[in-house]
Amino acid sequence: MSTLAPLVLLAPLAGFLVNALFGRMLPRRVSGWVGAGSIGLSFVFALAILTQVIGGGHIDQTYFTWWSSGNFNVPFNLYVDPLSSLMILVITGVGFLIHLYSIGYMAEDRGFSRFFAYMNLFVFAMLLLVLSGNFVWLVVGWGGVGLCSYLLIGFWYDRPAAVLAARKAFVMNVIGDVGMVFAAFVIFLNLNVLDFSSVFSRVHQLPKGGTVITAICLLLLVGAVAKSAQLPLHTWLPDAMEGPTPVSALIHAATMVTAGVYLVARMHLLYDWAPVAATTVAVIGGVTALFAATIGTAQTDIKRILAYSTMSQIGYMFLAVGIGAYAAGMFHFMTHAFFKALLFMAAGNVIHAFHDDQDIRHMGLLRRGLPVTFWTFLIGTLSITGFPFITAGFFSKDEIIRAALSASGIEFVMGLAALLTAGLTAFYMFRLFIIAFGWEWLRDDPRHLHEALPIQTIPIVILAAGAAIGGYIPVANFLQPVFGHAADVGTLAFWGLALLTLVAAAIGFALAYMLYARRPEMAAAWRTRLGPIAALVEHKYYIDELYDRVLVRPGYALGRFFSNVLEPRVIDGAVNGVANFIMLESREWRTIQTGRVRSYGLWTLGGAIGIVALIAWTLGYLPFRSG
Amino acid sequence: MQIPAYSFLLLSGGMFTLGAVGFLVRRNPLVIFMCIELMLNAVNLAFAAMSRYLNSLDGVVFAFLVITVAAAEVVVGIAIIVQVYRAGRDMDVDELDLMKE
Numbered sequence: 001m002s003t004l005a006p007l008v009l010l011a012p013l014a015g016f017l018v019n020a021l022f023g024r025m026l027p028r029r030v031s032g033w034v035g036a037g038s039i040g041l042s043f044v045f046a047l048a049i050l051t052q053v054i055g056g057g058h059i060d061q062t063y064f065t066w067w068s069s070g071n072f073n074v075p076f077n078l079y080v081d082p083l084s085s086l087m088i089l090v091i092t093g094v095g096f097l098i099h100l101y102s103i104g105y106m107a108e109d110r111g112f113s114r115f116f117a118y119m120n121l122f123v124f125a126m127l128l129l130v131l132s133g134n135f136v137w138l139v140v141g142w143g144g145v146g147l148c149s150y151l152l153i154g155f156w157y158d159r160p161a162a163v164l165a166a167r168k169a170f171v172m173n174v175i176g177d178v179g180m181v182f183a184a185f186v187i188f189l190n191l192n193v194l195d196f197s198s199v200f201s202r203v204h205q206l207p208k209g210g211t212v213i214t215a216i217c218l219l220l221l222v223g224a225v226a227k228s229a230q231l232p233l234h235t236w237l238p239d240a241m242e243g244p245t246p247v248s249a250l251i252h253a254a255t256m257v258t259a260g261v262y263l264v265a266r267m268h269l270l271y272d273w274a275p276v277a278a279t280t281v282a283v284i285g286g287v288t289a290l291f292a293a294t295i296g297t298a299q300t301d302i303k304r305i306l307a308y309s310t311m312s313q314i315g316y317m318f319l320a321v322g323i324g325a326y327a328a329g330m331f332h333f334m335t336h337a338f339f340k341a342l343l344f345m346a347a348g349n350v351i352h353a354f355h356d357d358q359d360i361r362h363m364g365l366l367r368r369g370l371p372v373t374f375w376t377f378l379i380g381t382l383s384i385t386g387f388p389f390i391t392a393g394f395f396s397k398d399e400i401i402r403a404a405l406s407a408s409g410i411e412f413v414m415g416l417a418a419l420l421t422a423g424l425t426a427f428y429m430f431r432l433f434i435i436a437f438g439w440e441w442l443r444d445d446p447r448h449l450h451e452a453l454p455i456q457t458i459p460i461v462i463l464a465a466g467a468a469i470g471g472y473i474p475v476a477n478f479l480q481p482v483f484g485h486a487a488d489v490g491t492l493a494f495w496g497l498a499l500l501t502l503v504a505a506a507i508g509f510a511l512a513y514m515l516y517a518r519r520p521e522m523a524a525a526w527r528t529r530l531g532p533i534a535a536l537v538e539h540k541y542y543i544d545e546l547y548d549r550v551l552v553r554p555g556y557a558l559g560r561f562f563s564n565v566l567e568p569r570v571i572d573g574a575v576n577g578v579a580n581f582i583m584l585e586s587r588e589w590r591t592i593q594t595g596r597v598r599s600y601g602l603w604t605l606g607g608a609i610g611i612v613a614l615i616a617w618t619l620g621y622l623p624f625r626s627g
Numbered sequence: 628m629q630i631p632a633y634s635f636l637l638l639s640g641g642m643f644t645l646g647a648v649g650f651l652v653r654r655n656p657l658v659i660f661m662c663i664e665l666m667l668n669a670v671n672l673a674f675a676a677m678s679r680y681l682n683s684l685d686g687v688v689f690a691f692l693v694i695t696v697a698a699a700e701v702v703v704g705i706a707i708i709v710q711v712y713r714a715g716r717d718m719d720v721d722e723l724d725l726m727k728e
Binding site for chain 2: 594596598605
């Protein structure tokens with residue numbers, strides 16, 4: 001296993017190098033298959049690791065020392081346990097399917113090989129993030145995925161909106177990176193080590209719930225919140241939809257944005273030791289879940305709706321890991337990767353069919369033209385809303401809501417928020433489905449929509465299978481060596497809460513059906529009746545505008561002040577003032593250098609007399625001195 | 628009869644003043660050199676006199692040093708004067724001010 005773990009990393013890195021260095025020379029077919037194949041190879045290695053992890057394998061292997069200075073050691077070690085092996089399986093598995101899909105989706109694009117180079121680099125950075133066994137390499141991977149996210153959001157660099165979105169995402173992510181780096185500082189300052197195993201074994205030296213451990217966990221949380229687009233650093237994710245759709249599927253739905261969840265789960269020993277920080281995680285998750293779901297109800301861009309649903313679902317995961325239900329959070333991470341990647345890729349097919357139009361109001365009646373996309377999107381929608389038994393989302397989401405509602409205090413309140421979110425999720429997802437895919441199945445379709453290529457539909461069908469039956473994968477048992485036993489709930493509570501969630505989802509569905517399928521005029525009426533509230537939601541609670549007023553504009557004003565006032569007047573003024581003073585003075589003093597020997601002689605004599613006079617004066621031979 | 632030390636010092640001071648004033652007012656380099664010699668020897672006289680007066684050889688040693696330096700300085704100085712003369716310039720130190728550049 002200690003040789004397999006680096007191989008998982010090296011395959012995407014090799015794919016990246018081939019496509020980055022020789023991509024322009026390679027034919028598209030080769031470029032695409034190198035990109036997808038390297039991830040496929042990585043997936044095979046990950047499967048091999050899985051078989052050994054199931055057999056109880058667990059390694060923390062150091063391969064080399066990156067640097068060493070005094071007692072500061074940074075090894076390159078990989079940490080493979082059930083948690084990280086689950087992550088790499090999902091990353092490489094779902095990643096492989098998305099790479100396959102991209103071969104079809106990006107076929108017409110100029111930057112074909114560049115796209116695969118970035119995607120492979122992303123997978124490499126993400127795997128590094130997950131497999132790293134110490135904080136330094138974790139930060140390296142963490143920054144790496146942020147960089148790749150930036151590169152891929154701004155992939156179409158001739159679109160101003162894409163470039164702006166990329167910059168926004170990068171800035172927000174760097175806020176998180178800074179939090180991570182500070183967390184690593186504080187850990188090293190207090191524990192003198194940076195590798196996970198030692199940190200985990202020494203964390204109990206710190207006082208439980210003390211300032212230090214709480215500070216560490218909150219700083220880590222800053223990184224997690226930025227990466228996972230949770231409140232208040234969430235605004236970059238909807239804008240990130242400017243990138244190509246496979247990017248949205250891979251990075252901004254299935255993998256990178258869940259890195260925050262992974263981080264909290266990986267550091268669960270730390271969070272168990274800092275209850276305040278853990279509660280903060282839960283509250284951020286619960287509030288974000290509800291907040292994003294409400295925004296999702298009022299958007300009209302198909303990818304943005306999915307982006308807000310991603311935020312909302314990651315909110316669920318944060319809630320889960322915040323209340324200590326780590327296995328439930330990771331379970332939802334896996335099922336979410338299935339159904340959200342599926343939803344995004346299906347949405348990509350629809351967007352292609354409509355020639356890059358993303359407005360759901362222009363779509364409709366897609367069953368005839370795009371049958372595979374239609375049915376798989378329906379499966380994805382059912383899965384995210386938690387349709388019982390035959391969808392994965394039912395099991396994973398229920399587990400989170402159950403865990404939250406079994407808690408007390410603020411966690412219980414967040415559980416109620418999650419329950420409400422379940423209803424809202426059903427509402428906005430079926431609203432999307434009904435408007436975009438069309439409810440009136442039997443009407444004739446005058447348009448000639450074309451289903452996507454098989455290489456785009458086959459990965460979606462595979463993911464649909466995962467989204468349907470993935471709930472039966474015993475993730476909790478698999479993760480038991482890491483997180484221990486989950487608390488048992490009674491059978492009655494189990495079914496009662498499941499029923500409660502179902503009722504919430506059913507109400508959401510019924511509302512969506514009523515408003516958008518049966519009585520569209522009612523939806524319009526409600527829109528006017530809810531006037532200001534609807535406007536608030538449609539404008540995403542004016543968070544972007546708020547940040548613009550509070551941060552961006554004062555930032556620009558400060559910049560203008562610096563460049564127009566401080567720089568020319570104060571800094572340049574001081575520098576130029578000194579220079580001018582010296583120039584003027586030297587112009588005066590220069591005149592004493594006449595080149596005439598006799599004038600120098602006079603100065604010398606005067607100086608000599610002055611020195612003698614000074615000596616005489618200090619020794620008391622001159623009358624002016626009192627002593 | 629012991630000649631008092633201050634008379635030597637007066638003579639030395641007078642010679643030095645003569646040399647200094649000569650240095651400042653004359654423009655012929657040769658005369659200026661002679662004035663420098665006068666100042667150096669005024670100092671030498673003071674050294675020698677005080678050496679005798681204080682019964683110490685320190686002053687005499689210093690005087691010898693000054694004589695050596697004066698000899699070396701004259702060699703360099705006369706060489707410069709000769710070069711200037713050969714270059715056809717006037718023997719006027721006020722005209723020789725190119726070193727300020």
